[in-house]
Amino acid sequence: MKKALERGSLMGCSIDSLVPARFETRTVTGLVKGHAYSVTAVEECKPSQLKESKVRLVRLRNPWGQVEWNGPWSDNSKEWTTLSKTEKEKLQHQSAEDGEFWMSFEDFKKNYTKIEICNLTPDALEDDKIHKWTVSVNEGRWVRGCSAGGCRNYPDTFWTNPQYRLRLLEEDDDPEDNEVGCTFVVALMQKNRRKERKMGANLFTIGFAIYEVPKEMHGNKQHMQKDFFLLTSSKARCKSYINLREVTQRFRLSPGEYVIVPSTYEPHQEGEFILRVFSEKKNTSEEIENRIEADHPVPAPASAGEESEEDQQFRTIFQEIAGDEREISASELKNVLNRVITRHKDLNTEGFSLESCRSMIALMDMDGTGRLNLQEFRHLWNKIKQWQGIFKHYNADQFGSINSYEMRNAVNDAGFRLNNQLYDIITMRYANENMNIDFDSFISCRVRLEAMFRAFQAFDQDGDGTIRLSVLEWLQLTMYA
Structure with missing residues (x-):
């Protein structure tokens, strides 16, 4: 007091x-x-x-x-x-x-x-004699199928919730207490729920948990994975999840790095929130965001002596369809791929759509003809086999689709590092109403990502992560992607 x-x-x-x-x-x-x-x-x-x-x-x-x-x-x-x-x-x-x-x-x-x-924020206090709180404010959202993972009772999705790295840098000034500790208050507030009440929206049951970051991971801004939460107990947490506009609690922990995970009690509940941290001494609090980058080495084409039975089958089908032109169009590519892919019963797919095949040609068409020759097709097929292996790894239930919450790891395995906003967009764009992503959508997403990264890198001549495009260049880039 x-x-x-x-x-x-x-x-x-x-x-x-x-x-x-x-x-x-x-x-x-x-x-x-x-x-x-x-x-x-x-x-x-x-x-x-x-x-x-x-x-x-x-x-x-x-x-x-x-x-x-x-x-x-x-x-x-x-x-x-x-x-x-x-x-x-x-x-x-x-x-x-x-x-x-x-x-x-x-x-x-x-x-x-x-x-x-x-607790008042520093901008509300005008008296310089008052010892002001240090406050950090972060705004975030829970997106169904991507970052609305629910509480710790749902270990398969809890780790997908937004995560905030808290650094407690200085201990309290408390001459009456010999313990080394940092006092801070965490306040999690729901946004816009009262405004949406007339549309039937009620307050979610919300809360948060705080985990200590191991010393070897200090400074690491990577999103904490599922295994971390399965093997690590929370250092502190709110007393209970409750359907209030704001949940607030005071804590005292040793100086160090921590991860705050705000969540709704049930998964799949979509909404916005504000997370504030008040501390007596200096602290930093920021959302854990991966650096956006891509690392996708080009698969080396197999030599003639290394051709598998499936590769030989593809070569035969390709030559059969391409004929004397030795190139195939999007509709012909669809025919080639589907004659083989539909034999993979574990993928539970009806094959690729024409739009997906057009995107594949846009990715692999190096000479700008709108068609693929055998070498370009071989390069594409090697990529599809690599992505197929990733898809099967996360298709644990063998129903031919992966859960949208697993898309983050599947994207990482394919060599892409994205931030939370992009994962949200991918889920909204490629997941169905049951929050599942089928094989066709999975491949379409990979093709799109690689094409956009490749185009950006081509324009980013100085490597500073920023490009400038004319309207014509922008339209050419997006219309043929």
């Missing part, structure tokens, strides 16, 4: 009543049940006639302006006679029916059942 007042926080307290009819009823001590009081000061004083070295006092105010506490340390109580004039002046003691009164901290704990602290 003392630290909160030092930082300009607002505090209120009340006495809960289990019987609604007894709200606003006065007790024998002069306190009112179900009534809101404000805490205006906390002080320590040294009575001259008592053995105790110090007495801790709390000053409260009844907004009615009357009806005050009548117990020890009330306006006219005998306890004030034990204080010196200097102590009384320090406490600004006066006897008046103004609604403001003092009481001992012990009586405060015995009588009041709830205390609420409102």
Whole structure:
């Protein structure tokens, strides 16, 4: 309470009543049940006639302006006679029916059942004497099928939730405490739920968990994977998941790096949120975002002596369809691929669509003819086999599709590093209504990613990660991708 007042926080307290009819009823001590009081000061004083070295006092105010506490340390109580004039002046003691009164901290704990602290951001405080909170603010969202993983009870998807790296850099200034610790408050607030109430939206049940980052991973901005959460217990967490607009809790942990994982209780619930961290000393809090990059080595074409039976079959089919032109169009490519792919019963696919085949040709068509020769086709087929292996790895249930939550790892395995926004877009673009991605959509996504990375790298001559395109170049790039 003392630290909160030092930082300009607002505090209120009340006495809960289990019987609604007894709200606003006065007790024998002069306190009112179900009534809101404000805490205006906390002080320590040294009575001259008592053995105790110090007495801790709390000053409260009844907004009615009357009806005050009548117990020890009330306006006219005998306890004030034990204080010196200097102590009384320090406490600004006066006897008046103004609604403001003092009481001992012990009586405060015995009588009041709830205390609420409102921490103000530094921009709301103008007094330079106040020890301001250090605040970091992050906005995020839970996207169904990608980053709405639910709470820790759902280990298969929990790790996909947004993650925020918290660095507690300095310990508290607390001369009365020999422990090394950093005090901070985490506040998770839902956005826009009240605005969407007229459309039937209710508040989600939300909460968060905090995990300590191993020293060997300090400074690593990689998204924590499923295995980390399966093998690591949370260092701290909110008391309970609850359907309130904001969930707030105070913690004290050793200086170091931590990961905060905000989530809804149930998975697949889509919404926006704000995550704020208030600390007494300096902290940094940021969303874990992968650096966007691609590492996709070109598969070496197999030599004639290394051709598998399937490769020989493809060569025969290709020559049969290509004829004397020795090149195939998108519709002919569709015919070639589907004659072989549909034999893979474990993929449970009806084959590639014409649009997917057009995208494949755009990726592999090095001479700009809109058709593929045998060498370009062989290069494409090697890529498809590589991607097929990744797809089968994540197709654990053998139903011919992968869960959209696994798409993040599948994309990583294919050599692409994307941020959370791009994973959200991929899920919305390629997942079906059941949040599954079939083989055709999986390959289409890989083709699209590689084509866009390749085009960007071609324009990024100086390698600074920024390009400038004319309208014509932009349209040429996007229309043929």
